[in-house]
Amino acid sequence: MARFAASSAFHEDWPVAMDLALSALDMPEDANLGFVYFADHYGGDLQEMFERLTRLTGIENWVGTSSVGVIGRGIAAQDQPGLSLLVGSLPEGSFRVFSGRERLPNALGTDAAPEQPYFAVVHADPATPDMADLVADMATKVSSGFVTGGLALARGQAPMIANGALRGGISGVAFNEQVSIMTRLTQGCCAVGETHVVTACDQNVITEINGRPALDAFLDAAGTSLGQDLRRAARYILPGLGVTGRDDAEFRVRNVIGLDPGNGLIAINDTVEVGQRLRFYRRDADCARADMQRMLNDLRATLEQPPLAALYISCAARGAHMFGDDNTEPEMLEEAFPGLPVAGFFAGGEISHDQLYGYTGVLTLFL
Numbered sequence: 001m002a003r004f005a006a007s008s009a010f011h012e013d014w015p016v017a018m019d020l021a022l023s024a025l026d027m028p029e030d031a032n033l034g035f036v037y038f039a040d041h042y043g044g045d046l047q048e049m050f051e052r053l054t055r056l057t058g059i060e061n062w063v064g065t066s067s068v069g070v071i072g073r074g075i076a077a078q079d080q081p082g083l084s085l086l087v088g089s090l091p092e093g094s095f096r097v098f099s100g101r102e103r104l105p106n107a108l109g110t111d112a113a114p115e116q117p118y119f120a121v122v123h124a125d126p127a128t129p130d131m132a133d134l135v136a137d138m139a140t141k142v143s144s145g146f147v148t149g150g151l152a153l154a155r156g157q158a159p160m161i162a163n164g165a166l167r168g169g170i171s172g173v174a175f176n177e178q179v180s181i182m183t184r185l186t187q188g189c190c191a192v193g194e195t196h197v198v199t200a201c202d203q204n205v206i207t208e209i210n211g212r213p214a215l216d217a218f219l220d221a222a223g224t225s226l227g228q229d230l231r232r233a234a235r236y237i238l239p240g241l242g243v244t245g246r247d248d249a250e251f252r253v254r255n256v257i258g259l260d261p262g263n264g265l266i267a268i269n270d271t272v273e274v275g276q277r278l279r280f281y282r283r284d285a286d287c288a289r290a291d292m293q294r295m296l297n298d299l300r301a302t303l304e305q306p307p308l309a310a311l312y313i314s315c316a317a318r319g320a321h322m323f324g325d326d327n328t329e330p331e332m333l334e335e336a337f338p339g340l341p342v343a344g345f346f347a348g349g350e351i352s353h354d355q356l357y358g359y360t361g362v363l364t365l366f367l
Contacts, residue, residue: 002088002089002090002091002179002308002366003028003029003031003088003089003308004028004086004087004088004089004308004309004341004366005025005026005027005028005031005086005087005088005341006025006072006073006084006085006086006087006309006341006342006343007021007022007024007025007072007073007084007085008021008070008071008072008073008075008082008083008084008085008343009021009024009082009083010077010080010081010082011081011082012041012081013081014038014041014042014045014049014081014083015052017042017081017082017083018049018052018053018056018083021083021084021085022056022057022085025085025087027057027087028087028088028089029089030089031057031058031059031087031088031089032059032060032061032088032089032090032092033059033061033062033063033087033088033090033095033173034053034057034059034061034062034063034064034085034086034087034088035062035063035064035085035086035087035121035311035343036049036053036062036063036064036083036084036085036161036343037064037065037067037070037071037083037084037343037344037345038064038065038066038067038070038082038083038084039066039067039068039069039070039080039081039082039083040066040067040068040153040154040155040156040158041081042066042081042083043066043154043156043157043158043159046066046159046161046165047164047165049161049165050062050161050163050164050165057087059087060163061095061097061163061173062097062161062162062163063097063121063123063160063161063162063163063171063172063173064123064160064161065123065150065152065158065159065160065161065345066152066153066154066158066159066160067152067153067154067316067345067346067347068153068154068155068316068346069316069319069326069345069346070082070083070084070343070344070345070346071084071312071313071314071329071330071342071343071344071345071346072084072330072342072343072344073330073333073334073339073340073341073342074327074330074331074333074334074342075327075330076314076319076326076327076329076330076344076346077326078316078319078320078326078346084343084344084345085343086309086311086341086342086343088309088366090175090178090179091178091179093108093176093178094108094175094176094178094179095108095173095174095175095176095179096108096117096173096174097162097163097171097172097173098120098162098171098172098173098174099160099162099163099166099169099170099171099172100166100168100169100171104117104120104138104141104174108174108175108176115176115177115178116142116143116176117141117142117143117174117175117176118142118143118144118174118175118176118177118179118181119142119144119146119147119148119174119175119179119181120138120141120142120147120148120149120172120173120174120175121147121148121149121172121173121175121311121364122135122138122147122148122149122170122171122172122351123149123150123151123152123160123162123170123171123172124149124150124151124152124160124169124170124171124349124351125151125152125158125160125167125168125169125170126151126152126153126158126348126349127157127158127168128168128169128170131151131349131356132355132356134169134170135147135170135351135354135355135356136354136355138170138354139353139354140354142174145353145354146183146352146353146354147172147351147352147353147354148183148311148313148351148352148353148362148364149172149313149350149351149362150313150345150347150348150349150350150351150362151347151348151349151350151351151356152347152348153316153345153346153347153348158348179366180366180367181364181365181366181367182299182302182303182307182364182365182367183352183362183363183364183365184295184298184299184362184363184365185295185350185352185353185357185360185361185362185363186288186291186292186294186295186360186361186363187240187253187281187283187291187357187359187360188283188287188288188291188292188318188322188359188360188361189238189240189253189281189282189283189287189288189291190281190282190287190290190291191240191279191280191281192221192237192279192280192281192282193220193221193279193280194279195242195277195278195279196209196210196217196277196278196279196280197209197210197275197276197277197278198214198272198273198274198275198276198277198278199211199274199275200274201272201273201274203271203272204257204267204268204269204270204271204272205265205266205267205272206239206265206266206267206268206272206278207264207265209278213263213264213265214264214265214266215259215260215261215264215265215266216264217280218233218237218239218256218259218266218280219233221237221280221282222236222237230259230261233259234256234259236282236283236284237256237280237281237282238253238254238255238256238280238281238282238283239253239254239256239266239268239278239279239280239281240252240253240254240278240279240280240281241254241270241272241276241277241278242276242277242278242279243355244276251277251278251279251281252270252355252357253281253283253357253359253360254268254269254270254358255268255269255358255359256268257269269358283359285322285323285324288318288322288323289323289328289332292329292332292361293332295361295363296332296333296336297336299336299363299365300336300337303365303367305367306337306340307337307340307365307366307367308341308365308366308367309340309341309342309365309366310333310337310340310341310342310343310344310363310364310365310366311342311343311344311363311364312329312330312333312342312343312344312361312362312363312364313344313345313346313347313350313351313361313362313364314329314344314345314346314347314350314360314361314362315346315347315349315350315357315358315359315360315361316346316347316348317358317359318346318359318361319346329361330342330344333363350362
């Protein structure tokens, strides 16, 4: 059975933060995989950080990334130097670290019982071109079709760790079915109104919805009061695009980047197709908190026993920017699963299944 432990610490000097975190870590016997998320304040010493972690823990396999903030058990902080660790003892041959230097293998396990990778946790450099396509391609390389993770986020370059310091592309760790995993996504939104159909569009510009000017449908969703201030409405009312081949209830929420009252158009940060399903959502602190609670309640009702550990990746625009306190989400996790070892970070984009998201929280549970 897999065993996990997690800890976090905050200090302006990374060796001090590392020592504080390691001193609080109840290291599992034979731990062989570690996740490390660290503030971008430490990015210049990344290779030294990796080598020191390896030496002090005896764990050779480490993955992680830089961020403007890290998440631990019941605590999180943006714009504060710190790091968060999750370590685990997993079955031999059940995982493999990969990066541009060492590609994702076609099989894990042993020579006598090879298995295709089932799932992967990934970290990605936001400067890498065509990231959404790379994420979708990565999902095809695992049998479940599911990857989770997030984009590194840093002031300057965004370094990552995958058995050493690196920059660029996608890296992470792949698992076979010896490691039991469950994942959920919270988009922090409440649905407004019914599902619509895009009837005319041009790339990322929506011209008509249900045969009417697209802006009319947007204003219906915004309501009389909010609709009087289009700039403000565009921050709170967001279009969700139906994902092809997915459940009718599944939508990928996108941002409004332009409204044209003269022509009745909506421009969003994604391409749209005629015939695509569309539903409007409201995003605010109350909706985000309610959707997070819905996700946690669903997991508690689904799981037969408490999870062993969790990775939680939250958009950097959430935390204090959305809830007024960076600790809100990890505190909700702690309330739902008391004592659960948790590590994570605030991302510049979140990865779930085969899609790249924004303003979301991605929870990966080890069972």
